[in-house]
Amino acid sequence: MLILTIVGSGKWQFDRLLRAMDEIASETPHKVICQTGFSHYTPKQCEWFTFKPYEQLIAHYREADLVVAHASAGPRIYAVKFGKPIIIMPRDNTLGENLDGHQLEVAAAIKKENYPTQKVIYSADELPAAIEMFACPGIPHKAPDTGLSRLISALRQEIGLQGGN
Template sequence: MIFVTVGTHEQQFNRLIKEVDRLKGEGLIQDEVIIQTGFSDYEPVHCQWKALISYDEMNQYMDEADIVITHGGPATFMGVISKGKRPIVVPRQEKFGEHVNDHQMEFCLKLLGEGYDLVVIDEIDKLNENIKYSKVQQVSSHNSKFTNELSDIIENMFI
């Protein structure tokens, strides 16, 4: 499952919601997608969505999601990181009427430069390739887990 959250800022974030909905509609995303749309006026056609959700519901979706795509609000994407997941962060940008300035992008790039484990999307047309990359990383991660578990089983057979 892919969970997308745009936060509760009063400006729209149609750019992100439309792109995820388009990718799902064109079959480029096969996963179930749940979007928290906030105050955006675009209503997704191909994805499940809710305008606003509770903190507990957001945490549940983050826990269940294979991929979390989020706005650039630090509390949200750091929450994803604290769950051991690498967020795909699409910072709101002033030039698209999504925020009053570009502080989200500036902050994300600063953290990225400091080595934080996040993906920062500056151009929306890069979203699909980063979703694909995140899925490949999950497979690698699961392969490592499987190898470790198998190794433990084999070792315990001879004890």
Template sequence: MIFATVGTHEQPFNRLLEEIDRLKETGIILEDVIIQTGYSTYEPRYCEWHKLLPYDDMVKNVEHARIVITHGGPASFIMPLQIGKIPVVVPRQYEFHEHVNNHQAQFTKAVKERYGNIIPVYNISELADVIVRYDSIISSMPAGIMSNNGAFNKQVELLVKGLFRNDQETDRWQK
């Protein structure tokens, strides 16, 4: 299954929805597709779609999806990363009246350069190739992101182990 989300920004992201629907119609996408369309005006004809989904449903869809396609909003692609999925990120672009500026494209580029754990698609005509080659693309990429809680817990664990080691050495010197 493929799950796609365009978030909840009030400007439509019809360009992405139309392309996913076209790929499903032409048989490039063979599996089921569920799309959260937000405030887009295009209504997919070949995919299951919902304007908005409760967060729990979004998480379930991401967990069950083989491929997750998101817009460039950080919350939409960080959640799949936390679940261990490598999302395809199609940033909304100002030139298509999908957002107020190009911050999604800039942020997507920065995340790709720094972490390398997303697949950016800036030109919608490249989406079909990315979907077809998805498994081979992700085979050489890092999955997920390390949560701050996990990093914090690891540092505390090392600190505690060090303290116990020091306490044991102190006990030996006192005996």
């Protein structure tokens, strides 16, 4: 299983998530790739990159079996678009991971909806069980086709952005 970890392009670090995923990479047979952004922590046990061009990042989403990400719209949209389950761990402003608590609010709203392919966690201690939940053989975790990918493509084409798919 390939796990793609995304922390975003904002100026805030998310070392807590990266450390946890790096530790998991050393203890699991799953391949882990981390996007580190402006974080201070550099993974030692897994492949990582700071930022990549859009097309290369999209290729990672397509190849991934599972996405682990901060509570931002981008990773969630791409996980749904490409039919990937996602584990969402919000940045916590009380830990200096963001300016305000908006990611905690977003995560709470997602958790309340109880989507089967979207798991919200708040602590790195919850990551191993959440990952294994989606790695369980014989249980389909592919996100259903909601038409979102077609809508996104149409909107991108309408406003003249490349990468309509």
